[in-house]
Amino acid sequence: MPGLIIAPRARIFHGHEWVYATEVKKSFGDPQPGDVITLKDFQDRSLGSAIYNPASQIVARRFSRRRQDLDAEFFLRRIQQAIELRQRLGIDVTLARLVWSESDGMPGLIVDRYGPHLVVQTLTLAMRQRLDLIVAALKELVSPETIILRNDSPVLKAEGIEQEITMVHGSNPGAFQVRANDLLFEIDLLDGQKTGLYLDQLQSHAEVAALAKGKRVLDCFTNQGGFALACAKAGAAKVTAVDISETACAAARRNAELNGLEIEVIVHNVFDFLKHAKPEYDLIILDPPSFTRNKKTLMDAMRGYKEIHLRSLKLLEKGGIISSFCCSHHASRDLFHANLVDASVDAKKSLRLLANHGQRLDHPVLLAIPETEYLKGFTAEVMAGR
Numbered sequence: 001m002p003g004l005i006i007a008p009r010a011r012i013f014h015g016h017e018w019v020y021a022t023e024v025k026k027s028f029g030d031p032q033p034g035d036v037i038t039l040k041d042f043q044d045r046s047l048g049s050a051i052y053n054p055a056s057q058i059v060a061r062r063f064s065r066r067r068q069d070l071d072a073e074f075f076l077r078r079i080q081q082a083i084e085l086r087q088r089l090g091i092d093v094t095l096a097r098l099v100w101s102e103s104d105g106m107p108g109l110i111v112d113r114y115g116p117h118l119v120v121q122t123l124t125l126a127m128r129q130r131l132d133l134i135v136a137a138l139k140e141l142v143s144p145e146t147i148i149l150r151n152d153s154p155v156l157k158a159e160g161i162e163q164e165i166t167m168v169h170g171s172n173p174g175a176f177q178v179r180a181n182d183l184l185f186e187i188d189l190l191d192g193q194k195t196g197l198y199l200d201q202l203q204s205h206a207e208v209a210a211l212a213k214g215k216r217v218l219d220c221f222t223n224q225g226g227f228a229l230a231c232a233k234a235g236a237a238k239v240t241a242v243d244i245s246e247t248a249c250a251a252a253r254r255n256a257e258l259n260g261l262e263i264e265v266i267v268h269n270v271f272d273f274l275k276h277a278k279p280e281y282d283l284i285i286l287d288p289p290s291f292t293r294n295k296k297t298l299m300d301a302m303r304g305y306k307e308i309h310l311r312s313l314k315l316l317e318k319g320g321i322i323s324s325f326c327c328s329h330h331a332s333r334d335l336f337h338a339n340l341v342d343a344s345v346d347a348k349k350s351l352r353l354l355a356n357h358g359q360r361l362d363h364p365v366l367l368a369i370p371e372t373e374y375l376k377g378f379t380a381e382v383m384a385g386r
Contacts, residue, residue: 001067002029003038004052004060012039012047012062015368017102019050019060033160034129036070051107051126055160061107061124070130075137078105083141089361095178096362097199098142103364103372108159109134112199114178116145119189120168123151125159135168146170148189154293165190177258181206183229184258186251200359200375201226201287201325207355208285208323208379209234215282215321218242220270220308225252225263227285227323232261236283239263242273271304274311283321284312287377290328298330302339305331309343316349318384325357329374336376351380 006012010023019039031037031052039047039062048065068074082104086093099111101123108124118138122128128151135147147169156163167190175188180202187197209230214237219228222241229252232239241263243249249265256263266273270288286308291301305326312322326336344351357377359365365373 001038001049002031002035002052003027003040004031004050005040005042005044006047008042013041017050017062017107017366017369018058019062020057021054021059024059034125036068036126038067051124053125053159055125056158061102063102063105063107070126070133072133072136075106075130075133076140079111079134079137079141081105085364086362091360091362095180095197095199097360098362100363101372102369103366111138113142113144114176114187114189114197117173117176117189118142118144118147119150120147121150121153122161123153123155123159125161128159128161131168139169144169146173146189150189181209181230183233183255185224185226185255186258187224198223198226200327200363203360204325204357204377205230207357208283211321211323211354211379212236212283216240216280218277218281218284218315220274220284220286220312221288222252222265223248223287225255225265227287228252228263228265229255229259229261231283231285232256232263233259240281241265242268242270244269271307271311274308274315277311277315279315279317281315281320283323284316286312286322286324288325290326292328292330295330298328301328301331302335305336305339306343309340310346313343313347313349313382316382318382320382321354321379322351322382323355323357323377323379325375325377327375329371331376332370333373333376337378340378340380350383352383353378353380355379 004027005025007023007025033053035052037052039050048062049068050060050062082099097112108127110121112119149166149168151164177184205226212231213235217231217236217239219241222228222243228239228241249267252265291304292298359375
């Protein structure tokens, strides 16, 4: 088997599963893009099997510590293990992320389930080349009506993969309804955002909604209305939802109507809305899309978070609650925490932590790969007399 010899002090010796181009001492056996390769240390000892792509800055991603191929048996076994993990954790696997890339030992493969429908993303070249094996395994294990390949992520460019959205099994289901947190949502897996719903935030929706009864709620970057609807159902006195996208706002209104809930939905740039809003809210939720996709723009992104934190805090009186989320793995939990603290200092308000938030357990985190823990959030209360 062809492979790479890894230079000393590479991160793979500290538990990480990625090998960057700068960490390769030399290659052997003429590995080709998408190949399964063997990794060896500088003393010719095996480090396991990986997928290879010289077009990417991450040239190898380890998926096994022993010699292993990506064949039909591999995908059947690994996908079954991933499903069983979620069942043990008490996740409803009919509405869940069934496979989460490195966290389930399949780098670049994402599988989301919405009842009888599956959405697949292959974000590494090796997984895209083996799509037929993946689809066959999913058909055997899950028996879905449809499987949609939704390769529309910007990270595909780094792997040299063309973007595409296509049916790979069954026919287009069109718009349909799913139930999450006892709420109905209408989704379209071909034309909607992401792979349907923000499955990673379903737990946070419920956690924040538990604080919403009787409160005037502002849900910023509402998308399909996940937080807004959960708060309205929990008994909020009034809910206002804001998003710059006309399509997202239309979806939030449809979802509110489906559930017989009343929310005010406003199409507006959130930054501008917060700048001119009146201090008439008791709970403000900030759940923006990622402000950065790379380290180069991280500080610009943190300035954006600081701005919405500061403007939100200025709208809250004592006892008011801010619930803020960041979905970029480039911004660590500590950095995001510090950003919120800095904003509270500038706003001359003291915050008391009510809850820490993270991605739902169907998006498992590998301790040695910080990139697998991307979603973080804090809910805090403005303290009185401070």
